[in-house]
Amino acid sequence: MDRSKQKMIMAMGFVAFFVMAITGFLPLIMGAKVLSGWWMILHATAAPVFSLLLAVGALLWVRSEGMGLKDGAQNKCTKKAAWAFLILFIPNALSILFSMNAWFPSSTQHTFLSVHFYTAIGLCLLVLLHLNFSRKNKG
Amino acid sequence: MNNRHSHFLFISLAFFLFGHLLVGQTKLGDSPDGSRSSAVHRIKLMDHDSSAIRLYKTPLLPFSTENTCGSSCHDYNVIHSGWHFNAGRDTEPGRNGQPWIYTDPNTLTQIPLSYRGWNGTINPEDIDMSVFEFIKTFGRHHPGGSVGEQENRWETENAFRWNVSGKVEVNCLVCHDMNPATDRSHVAKQLQKENFRWATASTASFADVTGSAKDMPDHYDIYYGLALDESKAIPPQVQYDETAFNEKDEVFFDITRNIPNENCYFCHSTMVVDNERTEFWQHGEDVHIQRGMNCVDCHRNGLDHNIIRGYDNESAEKKSPTLAYFTCEGCHTSNEIGSTVSYNNKGLVPTHKGLPPLHLEKLSCTACHSGEMPKDNSFLAKTSMGHGLGTHGINKADSTLPHIITPVFEKNEAGTIEPVNMVWPSYWGLNNDGKISPMANNSYEKIVKAVLSDLPLNPNGTWPKIEEEKIADILASLASQNSESTPVFVSGGKVYINESGTLKQEPHPQATAYTWPIAHNVRPATLALGINGCTDCHSVDAFFYTSLISVDSPLKTDDAMMVDFQSQDLVAAQLFANAFMFRPWLKGIIYLSVFIVLSLVILFFFNGLQCWLGSTKNEKN
Numbered sequence: 001m002d003r004s005k006q007k008m009i010m011a012m013g014f015v016a017f018f019v020m021a022i023t024g025f026l027p028l029i030m031g032a033k034v035l036s037g038w039w040m041i042l043h044a045t046a047a048p049v050f051s052l053l054l055a056v057g058a059l060l061w062v063r064s065e066g067m068g069l070k071d072g073a074q075n076k077c078t079k080k081a082a083w084a085f086l087i088l089f090i091p092n093a094l095s096i097l098f099s100m101n102a103w104f105p106s107s108t109q110h111t112f113l114s115v116h117f118y119t120a121i122g123l124c125l126l127v128l129l130h131l132n133f134s135r136k137n138k139g
Numbered sequence: 140m141n142n143r144h145s146h147f148l149f150i151s152l153a154f155f156l157f158g159h160l161l162v163g164q165t166k167l168g169d170s171p172d173g174s175r176s177s178a179v180h181r182i183k184l185m186d187h188d189s190s191a192i193r194l195y196k197t198p199l200l201p202f203s204t205e206n207t208c209g210s211s212c213h214d215y216n217v218i219h220s221g222w223h224f225n226a227g228r229d230t231e232p233g234r235n236g237q238p239w240i241y242t243d244p245n246t247l248t249q250i251p252l253s254y255r256g257w258n259g260t261i262n263p264e265d266i267d268m269s270v271f272e273f274i275k276t277f278g279r280h281h282p283g284g285s286v287g288e289q290e291n292r293w294e295t296e297n298a299f300r301w302n303v304s305g306k307v308e309v310n311c312l313v314c315h316d317m318n319p320a321t322d323r324s325h326v327a328k329q330l331q332k333e334n335f336r337w338a339t340a341s342t343a344s345f346a347d348v349t350g351s352a353k354d355m356p357d358h359y360d361i362y363y364g365l366a367l368d369e370s371k372a373i374p375p376q377v378q379y380d381e382t383a384f385n386e387k388d389e390v391f392f393d394i395t396r397n398i399p400n401e402n403c404y405f406c407h408s409t410m411v412v413d414n415e416r417t418e419f420w421q422h423g424e425d426v427h428i429q430r431g432m433n434c435v436d437c438h439r440n441g442l443d444h445n446i447i448r449g450y451d452n453e454s455a456e457k458k459s460p461t462l463a464y465f466t467c468e469g470c471h472t473s474n475e476i477g478s479t480v481s482y483n484n485k486g487l488v489p490t491h492k493g494l495p496p497l498h499l500e501k502l503s504c505t506a507c508h509s510g511e512m513p514k515d516n517s518f519l520a521k522t523s524m525g526h527g528l529g530t531h532g533i534n535k536a537d538s539t540l541p542h543i544i545t546p547v548f549e550k551n552e553a554g555t556i557e558p559v560n561m562v563w564p565s566y567w568g569l570n571n572d573g574k575i576s577p578m579a580n581n582s583y584e585k586i587v588k589a590v591l592s593d594l595p596l597n598p599n600g601t602w603p604k605i606e607e608e609k610i611a612d613i614l615a616s617l618a619s620q621n622s623e624s625t626p627v628f629v630s631g632g633k634v635y636i637n638e639s640g641t642l643k644q645e646p647h648p649q650a651t652a653y654t655w656p657i658a659h660n661v662r663p664a665t666l667a668l669g670i671n672g673c674t675d676c677h678s679v680d681a682f683f684y685t686s687l688i689s690v691d692s693p694l695k696t697d698d699a700m701m702v703d704f705q706s707q708d709l710v711a712a713q714l715f716a717n718a719f720m721f722r723p724w725l726k727g728i729i730y731l732s733v734f735i736v737l738s739l740v741i742l743f744f745f746n747g748l749q750c751w752l753g754s755t756k757n758e759k760n
Binding site: 033034035036037038040041044045047048051052054055056058059062067068069083086087089090093094096097099100101102103104105106107109110113 | 489490491492493494495496497499500501554672707708711714715718722724725726728729730731732733735736737739740742743746747750
């Protein structure tokens with residue numbers, strides 16, 4: 001896969017992430033207690049798109065940049081932020097996947113929702129860090 | 140100061156202090172000694188003049204609960220401030236409750252009434268319904284007290300009638316009497332006969348009330364009766380069963396503190412009209428009752444009889460943290476034992492497996508667990524208070540007024556969706572700059588009945604079939620006698636106005652339905668909404684959103700949809716419901732993505748480990 005397609009996937013992944021972040025946090029910032037209605041529909045619609053783009057993007061990124069922090073063209077901080085993002089994505093996604101099954105009581109589901117919320121905040125911070133480091137790298 | 144003055148002052152002070160002590164003193168029966176056995180109530184009957192009732196006395200008077208129960212044993216003044224008896228007083232109304240519903244199909248009226256000022260109800264005084272008339276109409280399912288003994292509310296034009304009928308005291312027996320021979324339905328009969336003073340006695344197994352205060356002249360005196368030539372009507376009188384009295388003129392009352400459910404049911408029964416459940420045995424009972432609990436296990440009260448209603452905000456409204464333990468949540472969502480309640484007031488803590496927590500934020504417990512399960516169409520419900528269930532001579536037709544619609548899932552002021560009962564007001568009113576005042580019965584009754592005189596007999600007690608032209612005719616007639624205000628007909632959520640012979644209709648906030656939350660019957664988890672999974676509510680045609688709610692009116696109206704009362708968007712709800720078809724795909728894609736990312740993370744970890752082991756080996760070399 002050429003570099004331009006990889007960039008396009010990464011860019012689409014970022015767009016999907018921003019849709020996720022906006023539909024997830026904006027209603028709460030606006031005063032809603034919980035996510036529901038149209039916001040929930042948009043959030044849930046963007047979720048599989050984002051996760052698929054993330055997985056494909058991560059595969060392509062590792063293929064081009066390598067596994068090690070010292071491999072590839074990107075600086076160490078950028079790569080650290082990217083790996084932290086991938087690690088945090090796992091509890092973020094699993095917490096909401098598990099809550100979609102009738103395996104756990106509401107109290108545990110409440111914990112899952114908290115995990116989803118706080119890991120999402122972490123993901124947002126890491127994206128900001130990643131963008132910051134990438135900008136410095138280019139500079 | 141001379142001796143006489145000082146004696147007078149001393150005696151006055153002694154009387155004052157003695158009286159003060161008596162007032163503040165706890166009465167004999169109001170201070171439990173801790174015994175769980177029932178106190179035997181073999182007591183003297185006292186009449187309204189605080190005289191003991193003896194069988195040889197004439198005239199024999201009905202016993203008074205205020206003086207029989209309240210003379211030396213129970214503080215009547217404290218008791219009659221309780222929830223069941225304090226409507227009309229300056230008390231907080233709390234959450235909406237079931238109103239008294241005045242209905243008359245012949246004048247097209249159905250009006251939710253209350254002295255409590257619940258938003259959406261109308262004060263009986265506003266339709267010129269006197270307290271006297273209110274008691275005759277609705278006292279049948281009221282435990283007395285309230286406006287029936289609030290003399291400041293009694294109308295002067297009825298002063299003589301009140302004198303003949305007497306006040307309506309708190310009827311202790313209606314709740315506390317265990318005697319199976321106690322006939323509560325007699326109250327309805329006696330109130331119809333205006334025998335207010337005799338109503339409580341009529342329910343007792345050892346008393347028989349005959350005659351009618353209604354037939355007595357205004358000057359009738361209960362002590363002297365009628366002159367021989369005055370009337371052939373039978374004056375109200377009571378006869379006691381001699382065998383019930385012992386040699387000390389005492390009578391045994393089978394009284395209990397732990398009120399049995401059947402006593403509560405006399406006023407609090409609900410029957411849903413469902414063509415698929417025509418037999419009485421097909422209707423279930425509250426799960427708590429089925430498991431052996433009593434109504435009063437949760438709806439407790441102290442001497443003040445301020446019974447716990449059990450809704451969410453009650454604790455905050457009454458500034459009593461203890462009350463929070465007597466809500467669904469208080470009993471079922473915490474394992475903590477409150478220090479101020481008994482240990483047996485803790486229910487099972489539900490796990491709600493698979494229920495996303497937002498449901499607990501957006502829905503009340505009752506949404507899934509109480510009332511009727513929603514179906515394609517709403518039901519009609521019949522209640523004791525609304526339909527006089529349990530009394531004689533009522534219209535038992537399914538469609539008889541009032542039309543109480545159930546269940547309706549409505550968003551409440553706190554933003555929670557809860558099931559409610561609903562009644563659509565229907566009345567004649569006057570529009571004054573957008574504010575509608577209901578008209579007094581006597582100002583429209585003749586006109587309405589005259590215009591509708593050609594309608595066929597209506598044995599079912601439901602709305603007659605009315606064309607809009609008839610409403611226009613009635614409004615035109617009403618306009619001719621009201622020059623200052625515009626007569627309107629409020630019905631089915633709309634206000635109808637006659638404009639030059641054409642009937643126009645428009646929505647109006649005062650025309651909206653009055654609703655009150657459903658608390659019972661509570662259904663167990665196995666019968667709760669959602670037991671069949673998410674699609675109980677999240678499917679395109681789920682009754683939770685699409686059930687048709689009858690917009691009740693004598694005129695033809697379109698049904699509303701359940702979602703209209705939830706401040707929700709049906710399109711969003713149905714789109715979200717459709718998303719459940721794709722949910723396995725959604726989960727599959729995210730699981731696959733997680734698998735890929737997790738594999739990369741594991742590889743990254745092992746790669747790091749390998750690098751670290753390699754660098755350690757190099758350092759050693």
